[in-house]
Amino acid sequence: MKASRRALLAAPLAGCSSARVAEALTPDGGFVVRRDLAYGPLPRHRLDLYTPEVMRPDTKLIVFLHGGSWQTGSKDLYGFLGEAFASRGLATAVPNYRLFPEVRFPAFVQDSALAMAWLDSAPDMPGGPRVLVGHSAGAHIAMMLTLDRQWLDAAGAAPPMATVGIAGPYDFRPLSRVGFLADVFGSTDRPETQPITFADRPGPPLLLQHGLADRVVAPEQSQILADRRRAAGYPVRVVTYADVGHIDIITALAAPLRGIAPPVLGDIAAFLASPATP
Secondary structure, eight states: OOHHHHHHHHGGGSSTTHHHHHHHHSOSSSEEEEEEEESSSSTTOEEEEEEESSOOTTOOEEEEEOOSTTTOOOGGGOHHHHHHHHTTTOEEEEEOOOOTTTOOTTHHHHHHHHHHHHHHHSTTOOOSOEEEEEETHHHHHHHHHHHOTHHHHHHTOOOOSEEEEESOOOOOOSOOSSSSHHHHHSSSOOGGGOGGGGTTSOOOOEEEEEETTOSSSOTHHHHHHHHHHHHTTOOEEEEEETTOOTTHHHHTTSGGGTTTSOOHHHHHHHHHHSTTOO
């Protein structure tokens, strides 16, 4: 992808004005948004819900977990993503969750499970199956919820029908003592913090998307998880994109860029239409 396109794709997630840029990239029509719905008692227990203007009773609900290295990120940056999925007839909930250093593992996983449970029982929610989608750190959380069922069970949430991991880290032990990750996860080597630990457990079909130019999370992370799932006999699909980096892959969903960016949205829609197909 050319440098000018990459800069444009990165804009919605970079800098203090990112929320305004994301809004500028998002068409006004085709969806309805309900903001700051409380799914729990704490300030970060809020989510935004995007639904198509015309919604069927069986409309699928995507629960999108944002990235940010478990220490940054906000639902307010993702209007472009809500519009993208609404354009395919899908509803989307984008929850905030608590971040480091306020909390450490597993609090952000527990918050995301709480959001899933609330969406199962709240009135006026789309009635179709739930789908977990996460980018970067959000993909890690999505896979923890999907593969280690204790978190959803404890919250009283139903499992997703399918899960999509976008540029996710799934097997990143041992952690360096330099930096913050050992503090986030409580040690340099806790297997219970890693999705790969639970890769042989029952679970729904997975789609793993990764840019081959990702310098933040190595593309091999998706392949490692896929290999383990296939060896255990569970359906998984891997889609990679040449010359696509860590931010490019998620902002490729923004409406003005979908004609020039890789077909991330189309690949997710195709997967959800037939998730068990390899």
